[in-house]
Amino acid sequence: MAAQITVHIAGSERSVPEQTTAADLFADDRAVLVARVNGQLRDLAHVLAEGDIVEPVTAAEQDGLDVLRHSTAHVLAQAVQELDPQARLGIGPPIRDGFYYDFDVETPFNPEDLKALERVMQRIINEGQTFHRREISDADALVELGSEPYKCELIGLKGGAAEDAAEGAGVEVGGSQLTIYDNLRKDGSRAWGDLCRGPHVPSTKVIGNAFKLMRSAAAYWRGSEKNPQLQRVYGTAWPSKEDLKAYLDRLVEAERRDHRKLGAELDLFSFPDEIGSGLPVFHPKGGIIKREMEDYVRRRHIEEGFEYVGTPHIAKEGLFYTSGHLPYYEEGMFPPIGLDSGDYRLKAMNCPMHNLIFRSRGRSYRELPLRLFEFGSVYRNEKSGVVHGLTRVRGFAQDDSHSYVTAEQAPDEIKHLLDFCLGLFRDFGLDDFYLELSTRDDSKPEKFIGSDEQWEIATTVLEDVCKASGLELVPDPGGAAYYGPKVSVQARDAIGRTWQMSTIQYDFNQPERFGLEYQAADGTRKQPVMIHSAKFGSIERFVGVLTEHYAGAFPVWLSPVQVLGVPVAEDFEPYLRDVLDRMRRKGIRVELDASDDRFPKKIRNASKAKVPFILIAGGEDQAGGSVSFRYRDGSQENGVPIEDAIAKVLDAIEAKAQVGSAPV
Numbered sequence: 001m002a003a004q005i006t007v008h009i010a011g012s013e014r015s016v017p018e019q020t021t022a023a024d025l026f027a028d029d030r031a032v033l034v035a036r037v038n039g040q041l042r043d044l045a046h047v048l049a050e051g052d053i054v055e056p057v058t059a060a061e062q063d064g065l066d067v068l069r070h071s072t073a074h075v076l077a078q079a080v081q082e083l084d085p086q087a088r089l090g091i092g093p094p095i096r097d098g099f100y101y102d103f104d105v106e107t108p109f110n111p112e113d114l115k116a117l118e119r120v121m122q123r124i125i126n127e128g129q130t131f132h133r134r135e136i137s138d139a140d141a142l143v144e145l146g147s148e149p150y151k152c153e154l155i156g157l158k159g160g161a162a163e164d165a166a167e168g169a170g171v172e173v174g175g176s177q178l179t180i181y182d183n184l185r186k187d188g189s190r191a192w193g194d195l196c197r198g199p200h201v202p203s204t205k206v207i208g209n210a211f212k213l214m215r216s217a218a219a220y221w222r223g224s225e226k227n228p229q230l231q232r233v234y235g236t237a238w239p240s241k242e243d244l245k246a247y248l249d250r251l252v253e254a255e256r257r258d259h260r261k262l263g264a265e266l267d268l269f270s271f272p273d274e275i276g277s278g279l280p281v282f283h284p285k286g287g288i289i290k291r292e293m294e295d296y297v298r299r300r301h302i303e304e305g306f307e308y309v310g311t312p313h314i315a316k317e318g319l320f321y322t323s324g325h326l327p328y329y330e331e332g333m334f335p336p337i338g339l340d341s342g343d344y345r346l347k348a349m350n351c352p353m354h355n356l357i358f359r360s361r362g363r364s365y366r367e368l369p370l371r372l373f374e375f376g377s378v379y380r381n382e383k384s385g386v387v388h389g390l391t392r393v394r395g396f397a398q399d400d401s402h403s404y405v406t407a408e409q410a411p412d413e414i415k416h417l418l419d420f421c422l423g424l425f426r427d428f429g430l431d432d433f434y435l436e437l438s439t440r441d442d443s444k445p446e447k448f449i450g451s452d453e454q455w456e457i458a459t460t461v462l463e464d465v466c467k468a469s470g471l472e473l474v475p476d477p478g479g480a481a482y483y484g485p486k487v488s489v490q491a492r493d494a495i496g497r498t499w500q501m502s503t504i505q506y507d508f509n510q511p512e513r514f515g516l517e518y519q520a521a522d523g524t525r526k527q528p529v530m531i532h533s534a535k536f537g538s539i540e541r542f543v544g545v546l547t548e549h550y551a552g553a554f555p556v557w558l559s560p561v562q563v564l565g566v567p568v569a570e571d572f573e574p575y576l577r578d579v580l581d582r583m584r585r586k587g588i589r590v591e592l593d594a595s596d597d598r599f600p601k602k603i604r605n606a607s608k609a610k611v612p613f614i615l616i617a618g619g620e621d622q623a624g625g626s627v628s629f630r631y632r633d634g635s636q637e638n639g640v641p642i643e644d645a646i647a648k649v650l651d652a653i654e655a656k657a658q659v660g661s662a663p664v
Contacts, residue, residue, distance in 0.1 A: 093168030098236035278394030285560035390544030438479030568618035
């Protein structure tokens with residue numbers, strides 16, 4: 001009888017023969033793609049050892065879906081080299097909703113190339129090739145991959161720093177041991193192979209036909225314009241054909257909602273080349289939305305006990321050495337500006353200047369919590385490849401606040417800030433949230449400031465408040481800022497996409513670096529805890545998110561034009577203008593379409609403008625001292641007395657309501 005070992009599955013012990021693999025344990029469940037063994041993802045071919053804790057991983061969880069997508073990226077690379085043996089391989093990681101792979105090819109890919117690649121990929125998938133893991137030394141890998149210069153460069157990046165050196169490199173050489181994954185045919189012959197950390201699905205057949213190549217684009221090797229330009233092919237992969245179709249349908253809907261497109265159509269904002277990438281301008285109608293948001297959040301901050309301050313856009317470079325931004329965040333800041341025989345920097349954060357306000361005079365424990373707030377304009381040196389409309393810009397305004405508290409006050413202050421954030425989003429029509437807790441990466445201590453004890457205290461405080469909220473809490477190991485852990489509010493929009501919104505960060509570091517103190521009740525000097533919070537995060541970004549969430553059809557209180565008057569004929573313009581003037585005097589934003597267009601075209605134009613209330617007046621309305629409402633869905637409410645019409649609009653503004661159809 002074969003020797004037995006004990007493994008743990010779903011909390012129970014199980015005795016199995018030596019040399020049992022994860023595949024043996026889950027042979028009856030074809031949905032299992034990989035296994036989590038002692039917390040690490042492993043191929044199903046992984047041989048188990050005494051005491052191993054084993055969990056099945058399917059595509060129903062993100063880890064499994066990522067493995068499926070990374071395996072599909074390998075099939076793409078195999079197809080590319082089958083059609084073009086001279087193609088050289090870059091990096092091919094899974095990403096949100098899919099994967100990509102970079103190639104050095106002589107001619108850029110075109111749409112017909114992608115279709116041809118899909119056909120080859122489907123043939124490889126149908127062959128049922130297996131992914132076989134093979135350990136290899138650095139020296140042997142350099143010989144075997146001698147014709148793959150980018151892979152050879154990755155070998156030199158092996159280990160925990162790989163991801164820092166090149167985006168996506170962690171999937172290739174993220175561990176201490178180099179491995180190559182060979183794709184084996186059913187007869188055992190090697191069809192293809194790639195340098196890869198793994199794991200992978202057991203067979204290409206698992207991928208099925210639920211994949212699609214989406215597009216190609218230029219991408220610099222390792223993200224630097226100093227390096228060769230490669231061709232990046234983006235694709236997507238899902239557990240089933242139905243999931244793929246649902247995703248493609250969501251893309252169509254997302255394209256319809258694209259804030260860049262709607263911004264132009266609705267005359268809200270633009271991105272002039274003359275100003276520069278990532279530096280948007282707001283037009284009058286977009287300015288109304290932005291102003292309403294600013295007025296709202298300024299009022300709400302004051303209601304929540306914050307004091308409004310103002311700080312400059314630029315400061316001496318030394319300030320950002322004191323704060324730690326230059327030692328730890330220099331790549332995110334713009335280059336220095338020579339001035340007065342010294343160097344200045346555009347600020348990337350407002351916190352250093354708020355610290356100087358706190359430090360400007362002596363502080364007592366009686367003043368704490370001290371809450372400072374401003375709309376601070378900050379500037380981030382984002383790479384051109386990640387700049388995207390309003391949602392990733394280089395210059396933006398933060399509704400930035402900093403609470404200075406005693407250590408004992410920190411939990412209540414964080415709860416106060418979290419409740420504030422959630423209430424704010426609900427007022428803007430976002431009410432589906434979860435929380436993400438970003439913590440330190442203990443494997444990279446050089447990237448973080450502070451003692452283990454400080455990090456443990458800060459993380460525990462944030463975690464306890466998050467759990468007490470009752471919201472789902474998702475861990476984000478390694479995602480913390482250099483000065484402390486943070487919790488972010490992740491909000492889902494109308495089509496289920498997730499956006500990171502507010503962030504709340506516990507900072508034990510900057511008060512120490514700036515020498516901040518307050519006098520405690522016993523007369524001693526103590527260091528406060530600093531809590532960073534940004535509600536919108538970036539006002540520009542939040543405008544972009546709301547534009548897509550509402551597909552440009554904003555609730556009444558945010559709509560640039562709340563009521564658009566459309567007379568049935570020119571004769572009724574004076575009557576309708578008088579009604580609109582009465583509304584304007586009540587603070588309602590109104591416009592009158594006095595163009596020469598015929599009435600049906602005016603209605604079509606009004607619908608395209610996504611105005612919540614289209615006010616119509618004809619002969620019966622004028623005779624009866626009333627108006628008619630037409631709504632976004634085409635429904636209509638006729639014969640509404642003027643005073644009732646004004647009250648209806650004011651009520652919708654006060655309630656921050658979304659109005660799309662006539663009342664039933």
